[in-house]
Amino acid sequence: MPAYQIASIPGDGIGPEVVDAAIQVVNKLAKTLGTFQIEFTHLPWGTAYYKEHGQYMSEGALDTLRQFDAGIFGSVGAPDVPDHISLWGLLLAMRGPLQLYANVRPVRTFPGTKSPLNTATQGIDWMLVRENSEGEYAGQGGRSHVGQEWEAATEVAMFTRVGIKRIMRFAFETAQSRPRKQLTVVTKSNAMRNGMVLWDEVAADVASDFPDVQWDKMLVDAMTVRMVMKPESLDTIVGTNLHMDVLSDLAAALAGSIGVAPSSNLDPTRKNPSLFEPVHGSAFDITGKGVANPVATFWSAAEMLTWIGEKDASAKLMQCVENVCRTGILTPDLGGSSTTRDVVDAVCAEIEKLK
């Protein structure tokens, strides 16, 4: 029987609540199905750790992570630490260095949620692929003459042909694996003439290896219009770190599923463990109230199961979660009145029925 070692990094805010919920549900699934074993190891990184140790992660954190088959991550960020310190202390300190270059976000109208768009007559079903290791989030740039009237600051987006090529290949493969075999490449090469033009060139290059994939290009501004006006014209979408950060939030909102949106930070070469996380943040306003929506983390855990090789178990988990949402057992953010506990119990009860 396959046995998996999973790192659990709950982090801050509601992170621990939703990660704990997901672990309960996955443990229940493993026990019920009896077809695989899974063990979660708690890594206490986050703002509390930072306050005690002066850094968000332990020494050698990346090597620690490399001992696992995958990781599940909650959220990072706290009201009393500047966001750029917490995010670069933990989340962005894993994505780049572990070369988790593909951030994948499935977005679809989910049971219990409803698209706010009246243009989305057939529902939304998109697969968003975000470059996750360079570009606008390369961490480059600086400030000169800080505080002076003539202060100047840069944010440098760094792109490499290798970086673009590998995400583009991944996106074409993703598109190819879906029924519509359709990819839209997002850039802003009309106004930005260097890295963005390189994106265009590499896209055309890689496309020639995938003659069965229908692809087109969109400028990021016009893309928002298309997502709103013609949602059904889109399937797989790929773009830069910043562009897809923005478009993936928009996508989840348009599908009505921002509270349930999952994301995968993948190293498609499988040299490093991939990380799975809900798209939502640490949500300090509801932390500790027991009403955090665990569905995004369940969905992220299901994506993890697929990634490590348990496709069947993953599909079953999603079926159970969708059944629960369909019956209206929803947390307040989705208009329901259930607690995190209620949702966990209901999903576990669904899993029990799989026996």
Added chain:
Amino acid sequence: MPAYQIASIPGDGIGPEVVDAAIQVVNKLAKTLGTFQIEFTHLPWGTAYYKEHGQYMSEGALDTLRQFDAGIFGSVGAPDVPDHISLWGLLLAMRGPLQLYANVRPVRTFPGTKSPLNTATQGIDWMLVRENSEGEYAGQGGRSHVGQEWEAATEVAMFTRVGIKRIMRFAFETAQSRPRKQLTVVTKSNAMRNGMVLWDEVAADVASDFPDVQWDKMLVDAMTVRMVMKPESLDTIVGTNLHMDVLSDLAAALAGSIGVAPSSNLDPTRKNPSLFEPVHGSAFDITGKGVANPVATFWSAAEMLTWIGEKDASAKLMQCVENVCRTGILTPDLGGSSTTRDVVDAVCAEIEKLK
């Protein structure tokens, strides 16, 4: 009687059709009201000019423009010239060098259009302010080892304290002049730690001079969610060149008014003539068919009238345009079957009634 000299730069695609329509309507207005004089001077810049002269504008174009009180611009871009050449050849070659640092885009549900959002129960009424002279569109960056496997390219967003301060002041003043006195500042300072953090600092600085304006900050990704889910919670919005490029297209789509969206490229110091342009592009697919929607250019011309001092005439023009749209005289992009000519005639007939 005041007399205004206006530069007309129709450009490419449907640009000449919509600019010509706007000139007819404004001339009719001036003649009918008899309270001001206005003269349009045609500047033949654009892709045809480029093909003949090897450059998009004439020598000394900026000085030529400086002789005018304002300019009306159609669109630039043609299928057979790379977009980054045409845009940097004309549009971006005016915005930056003329220090037209405030790009202003009113977005509201317009007669004849309908928001695709069921969350927009009270309609949408936003004022978008985009930094228009630096940031991601500063034109900086480069490519090294072009064509090699290890090619690297940068896009450098350049921010200055002066540049941020002046747009921030302008945004606070704009917010202050509107009934709700409310401003949202958009950044991405959790992931981008230099220019974006400077934005945050300058925002807080400038805010202290406007105690009567209620303001808050949003990350650009989360902002898209708020625009979709809580459109009525927003009023005036300010952000960087790229962020607001994206958000203003999204805004127009969410308001259902992408075909009618106007924009102003302002030099608030009034040292240089400001430029007024429809948000839509050159739309080569419908060029020459006589069905281009002129409403965005009418609205842009109305913004121009306000800017040069003809507030009353501007309001009257908008009233006439809205009346026409309300009666369903709409071009095909808005679901109607009218031609550009029909719309021009109908607006002129409305203006005639002002006598």
